[in-house]
Each structure stands twice: as structure tokens, then as C-alpha cells.
Amino acid sequence: MSQDLMTMLEQAFDESTKLYQERGFQRRVGFGKKPALVSVDLANAWTRPGNPFTCDQEKMDNEIIPGMQKLLEAFRAANLPVIHVTTAYEITDRDAPFTDMGLWHNKIPVDVVDLANEELWAIDSRIAPVKGEYTLLKKRASSFHGTELAGILRANGVDTILVTGVTACACVRQTICDGIADGFRPIAVKECIGDRVPGAVAWNLFDIDAKFGDVESVDRCVDYVNTVAHTQS
Template identity: 85%
Template sequence: MSDLDTKDLDPKELDRLLKQAFAAATKLYQERGFQRRVGFGKRPALVSVDLANAWTRPGNPFTCDQDKMDAEIIPGMQRLLTAFRAANLPVIHVTTAYEITDREAPFTDMGLWHNKIPIDVVNLKDKDLWAIDSRIAPVEGEYTLLKKRASAFHGTELGGILRASGVDTILVTGVTACACVRTTLCDGLADGFRTIAVRECIGDRVPGVVDYNLFDIDAKFADVESVDTCVSYIEGLGAARIAAE
């Protein structure tokens, strides 16, 4: 769906239609045993997907909904980062960029994905494009992972470094709901991690996409939880650790 298709769409009407569809789907899912809970584990990590300038700032083909980015995603991420840092828990910032961006090159790290989407605009040489947004910039001790595909797990070291740190739960944030966030959650669950999608900290470009994907993800691949719930969980782990020392 393009901007031309959605610019005149009434958000209230879209929300009404989605809620109507979700109500019918919830009945079906629950009758068939879906929407079970995976739950929080004992040692979580925050996996922030593609909250880099090409996605979080205006003017790029990858730019996501700026209203949600500025009003919900970045403030929510700031709260999560504060909680994770206070509890001394792992934080992984994920970004995407390519070294060989010539679409006619006989060999490229873009693979075939550039035939579907404009990944050639995220050039590794232009660090400002793929740098994590300065409002949620990594601090010392946090890791920035460079990926080439949608999932943060596909062909990367993510699963290995999480397991090496004893992580059993991943709280996933970022963009986009329909692609990189979704596939990261799917692969995270497949790799044996408890998967939590942080509702307010997940965005996309097209109206309705976030709501639909979070509804469907919650039915099959992860628990969708609020920032408040996630922060309370992290703060509780920190308090328990301090009490045990």
C-alpha cells in the first residue's frame, strides 16, 4: 500500500475495522489453541532492530511513521534502556548496511533482496545512515550488530552471544513490524529464546501494519507486552539481584 493509497484513510475507521477483524480472529484462535503465553524468563536481553537514522529520521526510503517514532518508540526505548542499564543486562543494537551497493555488480552482499526493496540506499560508507539514532545511542558495554537480511539472527552471531551470556528471553523493539522485527521474533523463538515484543516500541511505514502484525505475532510467535510491563519486569530483576548481594 503506497502513500497515495493511505493518505486519505480515516485512522478511526481503520482502527474500527481492525478491531472488528481482531475480535473475530481472536475467537477462532482461542478455539484452536493459539494465543498461549511464552512468558518472561530469568535473564533477558534487549534486541533493538534497525532504530538507525535511515529508519528513524525523515528523508530516506526506509523512513518509518515519524509521529509514532517521536511520540512512542524513542521515548519507550529510552525507558527500556534506562531499566536495562540500571540492571546491568545485555543490550544489542541492530542495524543494516551494505558494502557493495552496485545493483549491476556480479557479486554483492545485498544478495537478491535489492530486487524487492531499495537496500542499495543504505551504504556502509555513509555511517550516518546506519548509525543508531543519537537519542538512543549505545553506551559502553552495549553491542551494535550489523545484519544483511531481515532477521537479526539470520547469518549473524546474535544467537551465540546471547547464549554465551546466559540469556533466555529477548525483548524485541524496532522496525519494521512486518519484516525485520517479525522475522527476528520468529527466529528468536525457533532458536529457543522466550520472545517478547514491546508494543509501543515497534513501528512501520504503512497504517495498520503494526496493529495487524502485533496481533498475529501475539497469537503465534511472541508475547506482546507494554513498555510499563517490561520495565516493571526488568526493575524487579534488578531489585532481586541487589537483595541477593
Template identity: 75%
Template sequence: MSQELMIMLERAFEESTKLYKERGFQRRIGFGKHPALINVDLANAWTRPGNPFTCDKIDDEIIPGVQRLMKKFRAKGFPIVHVTTCYQNTDRNDPNTDMGQWHNKIPVDVVNQSDENLWAIDSRIAPIEGEFVLIKKRASSFSGTSLAGYLRSAGVDTILVTGVTASACVRTTLCDGLAEGFRTIAVKECIGDRVPGAVAWNLFDIDAKFADVETVDTCLDYLATAGQK
């Protein structure tokens, strides 16, 4: 992101913070007792070069941060959910496609279920035995899936969300997670996007309305004292 754009965003954040605070926004939801980690769309189509969905800062920020979180989650025995997106029928002319209408806005037709390499979780943060891999068809990881029920059955009250994109699948996952009654934490360094400024703006706005935006280090400090089920 250019310095000029960052300066403009900081000015916007400063003005917006005044308004939000005056009206009672930007409250803190805090961490609970039993967390789960939800990695949203950190699959090859989003993390590797050469795809329409490829996002920025994957190699130098997002993957290393997620690796640190996963190491602690595994050591503590807390649930990890790996979310990805793909479609069985990517024929845009077929009214029975499982893409719904989304293909009329974005190129979801490139993520065909028959090519597992596209929607497989990035090997650098690959699932291990016992970790839930969830395939979704919509932006939110909760919409039309079993995620909420899975988390409740595991006794989860807090979700730490990472992944892409800040403006779509991560944001809607956090919004729906809050609506489902979970404490929602957006992990700052582990959320990405394709568009300059999208991460900064969305994290600012998410922190005001739908989740607490916390650093990896703060999340690791929390995990060190969180009680296991």
C-alpha cells in the same frame, strides 16, 4: 491510522481471536530470568525523515519508550543489542554484491556502509561502551549473524524486542528468536512501520503465534524484579 481502518482491524481481530482460541493459539510464553533488549534497525535511515525506510511514530512513541527501557537495562546490567543494516557493495549490477537478491524487492541499495550516518544508531538511543552493535544483511537479526551465540554466552533466556518494521525485521527477529529457544517479548509501544495498520495487524498476529506483546510499563515492572546474572 484512520478511524475507519482501526474499526475494520478491530472487527478482524475479534473474529480472529475466536478462531485462534478455539484452536489453541494465543498461549503465553512469559518472562524468564535473564533478559536482553534488542533494538532492531533504530538507525538514522529508519528513524530520521527523508529516507525510503523512514517509519512513523518514531519521535513521539518509539524513541521515548526505548529510552525508558534502556535506562532500566543499564541500571540492572542486562545486555542491550543495537541492530542495524548496511551493505558494502550497493551496485545492483554487480552479481557479487552483499545485498543478495533483496535489492530486487526493496531499496536496500540506499543504505551504503560508506555513509555511516545512514546506518548509525539514532543518537537519542546511542550505544555506550560495552553494548553490542550488530550489523545484519537480512531481515532477521538472527539470520547469518552471531546474535544467538552472543545471547547464550551472556546467559540470556528472554529477549525484549523493539524497533522497525513490525511487518519485516521485527517480526522475523521474534520468529527466529523463538526458534532459537528464547522467550520472546514484543514491546508494544516501541515497534513501528511505514504502512497504516501494519503495526496493529502484525502485533496481533505475533501475539498469537511467536511472542507475547507487552506494554513498556509491564516490561519495566518485570525488569524491576528480574535477577541479574
């Protein structure tokens, strides 16, 4: 992102913060008693180059993946739930009389993420699931909409979701919005969220922090997970 764009965004954030705080926005939802890590679409079609869904590679390689590795290490050591979310479709012919793509293919090229090509929707090998972690296949932007996510989180006593992944303006944001609507405390992990469009991450994280969840650093989130682990031991 260019310095000029960042300067413009920071000016907008400063002005918006004044308005929000005057009107009672930007409150804290806070960390709860038991977190789960919900990693949204950090699969090869998004994390690796050469795909319509490919996100900012510099941020992906230098911030998101290393941050995810830190989080995964903490969650695994604490034996806390990890859900890897990915997206793919079984019927990708846009002219088919029936398709699991719904209407979304009329807006974005979801037809390229074919369930038959596992390499596309497989979670990036640098943060690949291990035994005991769950991979959830979604069809829409939100990880909650039409999926089993809320049910399995509740069944496992989870009250807080640490959300990472892509994209900030769509699947991550929708997951956070639906998460708080379903009664979970959403925490957006700042360094572990990306997008394709310059400025989209900064703007969406600012707006999410004002309305739908707390934005926290990866280090703060790791400290929280370690504290939970110590409490449970």
C-alpha cells in the same frame, strides 16, 4: 492510522481471537530469568525523515524513542545486555558481479543503505549505544539469520529477548520468529515497534501475540527488568 481502518482491524481481531482461542492459540511464552534488549533497525535511515526506509515519524518521535529511552534506562541500571541492530551493505552497485545485498535489492531499495555512509546506519543519537552495549550489523530481515546473535545471547545466559524497532511486518517480525525458533522467549514491546504502512503494526502485533511471542507494554517490560535487577542484587 485512520479511525475507519482501526475499527476494521479491531473487528477482524475480535473475530480472529474467537477462532484462535477455540483452537488453542494465544498461549503465553512468558518472561524468563535473564532478558536482553534487542533493538532492531532504530538507525537514522529508519528513524529520521527523508529516506525510503523512514517510518511513521509521529509514532517514532512520540512513542518509540521515548519508550526506548525508558527501556534503556532500566536495562542499564540493571546491567543487562543491550544489542542495537542495524543494516548496511558494502557493495551497493546493483550491477556488480558480486554484492552482499544478495537478492533483496530486487525487492526493496537496500542499496541506499551504504556502509560507507555511517550517518545512515548509525543508531539514532537519542538512543545511542553506550559503553558495554553491542551494535550488530545484519544483512537480512532477521537479526538472527546469518549473524552471531544467538551465540552471544546464549554465552551470556540470556533466555528472553525484549524486541523493539522497525519494521513490524519485516525485520521485527522475522527477528521474533527466529528468536522463538532458536529457543528464546520473545517479548514484543508494544509501544516501541513501528512501520511505514498504516495498520501494519496493529496487525503484526496481533498475529505475533497469537503465534510467536507475547506482546507487552513498555511499562510492564520495565517492571520486569527492575524485578530481575532486584533478584540479581
